[in-house]
Amino acid sequence: MPLPSSIDDAIVLDGDSVFLAHPMPFSYPETLGYLTRSNEEVLHRVTDDGRILKLLRIKDLPLLVELAHEPDRDGLRIRCLSGSCASERLREAAGYVWDWFGLDADVEAFYRMAARDPVLSPLILRHSGLRIVGVPDLFEALCWSIIGQQITLSFAYQLKKRFVQTYGDSLEYEGERFWSFPDPAVIARLSADDLRPLQFSRNKANFLIGVAREVAAGTLNKAQPELRGGFDAAVVRLTALHGIGPWSANYALMRCLRYPEAFPIQDAGIHQAVRKLLNLDAKPTLAQLRELYAPWAGWEAFATFYLWRSLSD
Incomplete structure (x- = not known):
């Protein structure tokens, strides 16, 4: 076909x-x-x-x-x-x-740019056909970006698992249990004290509940003009949320709202990947990252995803 x-x-x-x-x-x-x-x-x-x-x-x-x-x-x-x-x-x-x-996504357009780049060209050959695996639900994407703030990826997965298995819906099939992400209306009814036993900090608990209340009230959704009217406006809208800074906003814009220019520059995974690929003695500075990413303008999200993937090479 x-x-x-x-x-x-x-x-x-x-x-x-x-x-x-x-x-x-x-x-x-x-x-x-x-x-x-x-x-x-x-x-x-x-x-x-x-x-x-x-x-x-x-x-x-x-x-x-x-x-x-x-x-x-x-x-x-x-x-x-x-x-x-x-x-x-x-x-x-x-x-x-x-x-x-x-x-x-127009991955071929990204490949045409990346094929001329000494850092990206080996990655697109090694991982040809990799696309950005996203988080289609905005509430889930924002929660994941909050959960992952300033902790290791492995601990973030543990927190997410506790959160989902405590407040998400589940279904049993052939002796196994499957889970869906919690409904924002459920989380909106909580207090920070409800999440503290799961090892969430009080700040993170309040951030999650605050986002849940906006989504449950209908004041935040994926189709809003502020989120669909351009990258800069979307950053402003998300960073207006309590607990959503530039890293979390760019993470959600990359993996949920699919802005190709999203660039979570503070991301530890980017720093690790660049240090490894360029054989640096220390993690790169933000200035070094901006210089590295400058030729990739408009494709920062794709470059980031391939850099993340390189950590497993």
Whole structure:
């Protein structure tokens, strides 16, 4: 079948499953590599044979899906495992996956730029087809950016797991339990004292609850003109939230709102990757990072994702 230019061209419904054709380049193994970077991940499960199981909430109802790659057809088979398998819910599930795996992005344009760059060119050859694996839900993206502030990635995953398993919804399937991210309305009703036993600092607890209250009240959502009207306006809107600084805002703009110029310059992973790739004696300064990233203007988010990936090389 011809390569899809949009999700409307990509979906073929088939009983209790939907086939989602993916544009090229796309690497399913690279995607799995990112999804399996932590054993503490609680929001999806990757099987030994490479299938992905994830509990979604579609129209406020649970839907457990299984994703399997069909490389001979350049696509993904999304199968309904539990919950209503109505065609409109399968379409929404396919839309989630399209967003989650960044299938709308013009990766080839990034590659044309990166192929001329001495730092990025080896990375795009080594990890060809890697796309920015995103966080489609804005509340989840902002929570993850708050949880990850000033702690190690491994501890951030532990905190997220406790948060999800305490306040998220779950579903049991074939003896295993699957979880979805907490509803903002649930978190909005909490106090900081409720989150402290999970090892959240009081500040982080208040930040999470504050964002939850904005989302639950409808004053913050992904479709807002302030978030869709350009990168600078989106940064202003997010950094107006209590607890969302430039790093958290750029993280959410990169992984949820899909701004290619998003650049979380304070990110420790960027610093580690650049120090490793350039054989620096110390972590780079912000001035050095700005100089390095200058030729990548407009593609900072993609460069960042590939730098993160290089940490596993």
